[in-house]
Amino acid sequence: MTPVVGTCPLGRQGLEVSRLGLGCMGMSQSYGPADRDESIATIRRALDLGVTFLDTASLYGDGHNEELVGEAIAGRRDEVQLASKFGLTRGDRRIDGRPETVRATAEASLRRLKVDVIDLYYQHRVDPEVPIEDTVGAMAELVRQGTVRHLGLSEASAASVRRAVAVHPISALQSEWSLWSRDLEAAGAGESVLDVAREHGIGIVPYSPLGRGFLTGAITSPDDFGADDFRRGHPRYSGDAFWANLRIVDALRAMAAEKHVRPAQLALAWVLARGPDVVPIPGTKRRTTLEENVAALPVELSATDLQRLDEIAPPGAAMGARNNNDGVYGDSPERAA
Numbered sequence: 001m002t003p004v005v006g007t008c009p010l011g012r013q014g015l016e017v018s019r020l021g022l023g024c025m026g027m028s029q030s031y032g033p034a035d036r037d038e039s040i041a042t043i044r045r046a047l048d049l050g051v052t053f054l055d056t057a058s059l060y061g062d063g064h065n066e067e068l069v070g071e072a073i074a075g076r077r078d079e080v081q082l083a084s085k086f087g088l089t090r091g092d093r094r095i096d097g098r099p100e101t102v103r104a105t106a107e108a109s110l111r112r113l114k115v116d117v118i119d120l121y122y123q124h125r126v127d128p129e130v131p132i133e134d135t136v137g138a139m140a141e142l143v144r145q146g147t148v149r150h151l152g153l154s155e156a157s158a159a160s161v162r163r164a165v166a167v168h169p170i171s172a173l174q175s176e177w178s179l180w181s182r183d184l185e186a187a188g189a190g191e192s193v194l195d196v197a198r199e200h201g202i203g204i205v206p207y208s209p210l211g212r213g214f215l216t217g218a219i220t221s222p223d224d225f226g227a228d229d230f231r232r233g234h235p236r237y238s239g240d241a242f243w244a245n246l247r248i249v250d251a252l253r254a255m256a257a258e259k260h261v262r263p264a265q266l267a268l269a270w271v272l273a274r275g276p277d278v279v280p281i282p283g284t285k286r287r288t289t290l291e292e293n294v295a296a297l298p299v300e301l302s303a304t305d306l307q308r309l310d311e312i313a314p315p316g317a318a319m320g321a322r323n324n325n326d327g328v329y330g331d332s333p334e335r336a337a
């Protein structure tokens with residue numbers, strides 16, 4: 001079939017990706033049980049639609065996610081821009097940016113993904129114990145060897161981005177960015193991470209662009225989260241914060257109805273409207289949801305629409321920290337500092 005999603009440059013280092021990516025994390029962890037066959041069918045449907053920028057990590061399901069993605073793309077490797085990450089471990093919840101870990105994790109990821117090269121390889125969290133120059137130096141070695149094509153950082157601070165690009169060009173910065181998580185735009189120490197990334201031609205990859213599902217309007221009670229759901233008990237999705245934050249979603253839902261779109265499509269259109277260098281990676285493990293998200297691409301937002309969305313969710317509107325202070329799934333200790 002003819003893909004409906006086109007491609008675009010991600011940053012200025014020569015990486016071309018689909019205008020919308022697919023986050024694969026939820027197929028292995030975080031948001032309740034996943035059906036393996038449906039997950040694989042979702043990835044293949046994504047490729048059919050032209051959503052070829054796939055996001056995984058060694059962390060996700062302790063390797064399960066990379067194996068799943070590898071199985072789904074078998075025979076179709078050339079269609080895919082494959083992104084993975086190193087540097088977080090699940091069991092002992094450690095951040096590890098040592099050069100030997102960079103090398104060992106990349107080797108293991110290549111094996112699990114059953115590919116010879118990873119298109120975009122991110123440091124998942126900056127390790128406060130290891131100079132970023134050492135970590136990026138080891139990542140650059142992978143580029144020289146030909147097992148990685150482009151380098152990325154996730155949740156790095158402006159200062160870390162500057163130090164990293166002094167060692168090797170960085171193609172992408174992956175950080176949380178959505179209508180209710182706008183820290184990336186905030187000017188800490190006079191400059192926002194976003195501005196520094198753009199100054200260096202780094203493409204922006206917003207993760208959790210749907211607020212981990214909350215901005216879709218599909219979640220209406222804290223009881224919607226199963227016992228092992230990452231969001232259960234999380235400061236932004238529990239207690240008073242849950243109900244306060246639901247008011248943002250109610251306003252989003254009302255505006256979406258007026259525009260004859262779904263709340264998720266409105267939330268995604270807002271992220272896409274941040275600029276042509278911004279490529280979100282909404283996560284889903286279902287084909288129907290993927291298709292709904294792809295249909296956000298043609299949604300046009302006028303200046304008045306954008307102003308209204310800013311009023312619905314101004315920076316800082318969400319109640320409750322976006323991280324759960326474990327340094328693994330939310331802010332890196334470095335970024336939070």
Ligand SMILES: NC(=O)c1ccc[n+]([C@@H]2O[C@H](COP(=O)([O-])OP(=O)(O)OC[C@H]3O[C@@H](n4cnc5c(N)ncnc54)[C@H](OP(=O)(O)O)[C@@H]3O)[C@@H](O)[C@H]2O)c1
Nearest residue numbers: 023024025207208209210211212213216264282283284285
């Ligand atoms: N770098 C990092 O530290 C980091 C952190 C978190 C995530 N990520 C990456 O970013 C990707 C996306 O983030 P995310 O998955 O955390 O959050 P997200 O994309 O904001 O939301 C995902 C959740 O929303 C649901 N959903 C998606 N589209 C929907 C729709 N149209 N209607 C109703 N529900 C919908 C999904 O449900 P179903 O799963 O049931 O379809 C899932 O529970 C991840 O998959 C991962 O690859 C990176």
